[in-house]
Amino acid sequence: MVDTSMAPARAQTERLFLERHRTLESMAHCPSSDLPYLVVADIDRREFNRIEDIFRYDFQTVWMRDAMSITNLVLPEGRVGVVLVSDNLPRAGADFVEALRLNPATAASPVVLMVQSALRPGGERFSEFAPEAMLTRPLLPTVLRATVQRLMRRSVQKSWQSLRPRHRELLATTLKLFSAFGSGAAGVVELEVLRHGSRLLVDACSDGHVSALLDALRQHDDYTWVHSTRVAAQMVMFGRYVGMSRGDLELLAEAGLVHDIGKLKVPLAVLNKQGPLTPGERASMETHVGSGMRLLEALPGISREASQVTARHHERLDGTGYPFGLKGSEIDEASLLAAPCDVYVALTDRRCYKPAFSKDQALSHMRERAGSHFDGKLLDRFAEVAL
Numbered sequence: 211m212v213d214t215s216m217a218p219a220r221a222q223t224e225r226l227f228l229e230r231h232r233t234l235e236s237m238a239h240c241p242s243s244d245l246p247y248l249v250v251a252d253i254d255r256r257e258f259n260r261i262e263d264i265f266r267y268d269f270q271t272v273w274m275r276d277a278m279s280i281t282n283l284v285l286p287e288g289r290v291g292v293v294l295v296s297d298n299l300p301r302a303g304a305d306f307v308e309a310l311r312l313n314p315a316t317a318a319s320p321v322v323l324m325v326q327s328a329l330r331p332g333g334e335r336f337s338e339f340a341p342e343a344m345l346t347r348p349l350l351p352t353v354l355r356a357t358v359q360r361l362m363r364r365s366v367q368k369s370w371q372s373l374r375p376r377h378r379e380l381l382a383t384t385l386k387l388f389s390a391f392g393s394g395a396a397g398v399v400e401l402e403v404l405r406h407g408s409r410l411l412v413d414a415c416s417d418g419h420v421s422a423l424l425d426a427l428r429q430h431d432d433y434t435w436v437h438s439t440r441v442a443a444q445m446v447m448f449g450r451y452v453g454m455s456r457g458d459l460e461l462l463a464e465a466g467l468v469h470d471i472g473k474l475k476v477p478l479a480v481l482n483k484q485g486p487l488t489p490g491e492r493a494s495m496e497t498h499v500g501s502g503m504r505l506l507e508a509l510p511g512i513s514r515e516a517s518q519v520t521a522r523h524h525e526r527l528d529g530t531g532y533p534f535g536l537k538g539s540e541i542d543e544a545s546l547l548a549a550p551c552d553v554y555v556a557l558t559d560r561r562c563y564k565p566a567f568s569k570d571q572a573l574s575h576m577r578e579r580a581g582s583h584f585d586g587k588l589l590d591r592f593a594e595v596a597l
Contacts, residue, residue, distance in 0.1 A: 442466025472502030
């Protein structure tokens with residue numbers, strides 16, 4: 211006679227084991243262990259696979275099928291970015307969200323409810339655990355990305371409260387600068403904001419905590435701002451290494467912050483395209499140099515270094531760069547210094563169309579172009595301070 215008294219417990223244990231195995235299996239395909247987690251609660255594996263593909267370079271995606279899964283989920287606290295909950299779970303996902311709020315690793319994570327119809331009945335209990343957003347299926351990739359990015363931005367900016375006051379001020383100041391440029395505004399106020407941000411950035415690069423600062427902004431969804439701030443910090447660190455004065459470092463910071471400002475005029479469909487760019491899209495992307503130059507012309511008193519770096523950071527030693535095809539000594543010192551900083555940061559940035567390179571991968575890639583794109587000796591010195 212078979213003893214069935216332990217069957218329910220055994221079945222639950224096996225279910226939890228299989229759920230954990232599926233979770234680990236989904237995480238194994240993630241490109242980088244430092245990415246935030248995106249938890250997807252949905253009984254449909256095909257829907258999970260589609261969401262995983264949309265965010266494959268932005269998040270480590272974890273698949274959950276019931277409330278028991280989230281109860282037993284063990285992830286680093288604060289690393290869960292956003293949770294997507296489908297209404298095809300029992301009781302419209304209310305049990306899942308209740309468990310979510312009780313798990314310290316996920317308690318503060320924003321929730322997006324995915325529904326078949328906004329008018330579908332039966333979601334009364336879910337209102338007790340109000341989701342931050344609701345999307346109707348079929349999910350449009352552009353709408354889903356925009357919603358998740360908006361919620362990530364809110365979470366990232368909330369996490370800045372743990373930073374040093376001057377670091378918080380730096381992030382708020384430079385983000386304000388990019389918001390002003392993006393809205394089409396220009397003038398003395400923005401120039402003063404730029405210079406204040408440059409001074410704060412030089413301070414941050416001198417206090418020994420710049421890595422923590424840069425880590426704090428990496429997950430923000432405003433790519434142009436994140437990239438430009440990282441480039442500016444890298445330029446300042448490089449300038450400090452080669453012995454530049456405080457005044458020159460502030461000019462480098464100013465140049466780094468605005469070097470890609472023209473990308474605010476590039477269509478988001480091109481800037482955030484997940485696949486390869488067509489020749490026409492590539493041409494559109496390259497217009498960011500001219501757009502940036504025109505934006506800076508509207509700022510009386512902008513530094514020569516900022517104007518030069520904005521115009522020439524894509525020039526290369528062998529003349530294969532753009533937009534002017536300058537070569538060798540035709541390229542000014544600030545732009546020569548900026549070029550490896552810009553390329554290194556671009557390679558180590560995570561983007562919706564590519565994973566982030568490691569430091570060693572990026573430097574190896576750049577060394578293959580020493581003598582043609584970059585000055586070899588300058589690149590060797592840059593490698594000493596690459597963040």
